[in-house]
Amino acid sequence: MDLEDGVAPDAKAAARELINSAGQKKFTAPLVSIRVNALESAWIDADIDLLAAGVGRWIGSVILPKVRHVDDIKVFSDALTKVEKSVNREVGSITIDAQIESAQGLVNCEAIASDNRVTSLNFGPADFMADLGATAEEVTSNEYALMKILVAARAAGIAAIDGPTLEVRDISKFEKSSRISAAMGFDGKWVLHPDQIDSCHAIFTPTQERFDEASCLLEAYEHFTSSSGGAKGAAIYKGAMIDEASRKMALSVYNRGAAAGLRASRHFIA
Numbered sequence: 001m002d003l004e005d006g007v008a009p010d011a012k013a014a015a016r017e018l019i020n021s022a023g024q025k026k027f028t029a030p031l032v033s034i035r036v037n038a039l040e041s042a043w044i045d046a047d048i049d050l051l052a053a054g055v056g057r058w059i060g061s062v063i064l065p066k067v068r069h070v071d072d073i074k075v076f077s078d079a080l081t082k083v084e085k086s087v088n089r090e091v092g093s094i095t096i097d098a099q100i101e102s103a104q105g106l107v108n109c110e111a112i113a114s115d116n117r118v119t120s121l122n123f124g125p126a127d128f129m130a131d132l133g134a135t136a137e138e139v140t141s142n143e144y145a146l147m148k149i150l151v152a153a154r155a156a157g158i159a160a161i162d163g164p165t166l167e168v169r170d171i172s173k174f175e176k177s178s179r180i181s182a183a184m185g186f187d188g189k190w191v192l193h194p195d196q197i198d199s200c201h202a203i204f205t206p207t208q209e210r211f212d213e214a215s216c217l218l219e220a221y222e223h224f225t226s227s228s229g230g231a232k233g234a235a236i237y238k239g240a241m242i243d244e245a246s247r248k249m250a251l252s253v254y255n256r257g258a259a260a261g262l263r264a265s266r267h268f269i270a
Contacts, residue, residue: 219268
């Protein structure tokens with residue numbers, strides 16, 4: 001649910017009312033998030049009041065846009081602590097998804113990711129380009145920013161989410177961008193339109209074949225490193241060398257597939 005850039009200034013109050021009334025419904029989504037306005041905006045106090053008035057009882061996380069410093073997180077975390085106490089929730093149970101949308105945010109993303117409340121770093125490409133003074137039409141890659149965000153997220157043990165593709169009807173462009181970020185190791189990507197959902201799920205969820213390959217490699221590595229398999233640090237599996245690094249890459253694929261409900265349909269045979 002959005003209160004920030006997706007809502008016109010004159011519609012902010014009405015949007016808060018809609019979100020407040022939404023709490024009467026039963027959500028089937030595993031996590032409901034609200035994107036509030038930036039800390040420096042004129043609307044953030046009203047957004048926090050909305051959370052304290054009751055919305056804070058049923059949300060799982062808050063998306064905080066335009067985060068520039070870890071101090072932004074600390075200030076907002078203090079506000080969330082007051083919200084949690086006012087709605088009788090455990091302190092720290094409302095997490096923060098931080099949006100990195102500026103040069104300052106990118107430079108400080110390691111510190112931002114290190115805060116205990118932050119569970120993901122999210123790239124905001126449009127605002128990031130504007131902050132750099134770039135002309136979006138002429139820039140073909142954000143890979144430096146994406147890689148820095150990804151490394152910061154992984155070092156902190158949290159999720160890394162790529163930002164949206166604005167051309168919502170150009171599914172091929174969305175899929176191309178998604179494949180790049182998925183190959184880099186991102187956990188997901190923002191979608192702006194229902195037409196993008198199926199492609200996003202397909203790209204960021206391993207196929208059954210890829211999941212099975214990862215599962216078999218993990219089993220093979222466990223066998224080869226055991227005493228019965230020769231206690232080898234590295235071994236040949238299907239004509240290629242596998243080692244601890246191979247295991248870690250396979251485990252990443254396996255964990256992502258398992259989280260999506262996949263189960264191995266075949267196994268390694270020694």
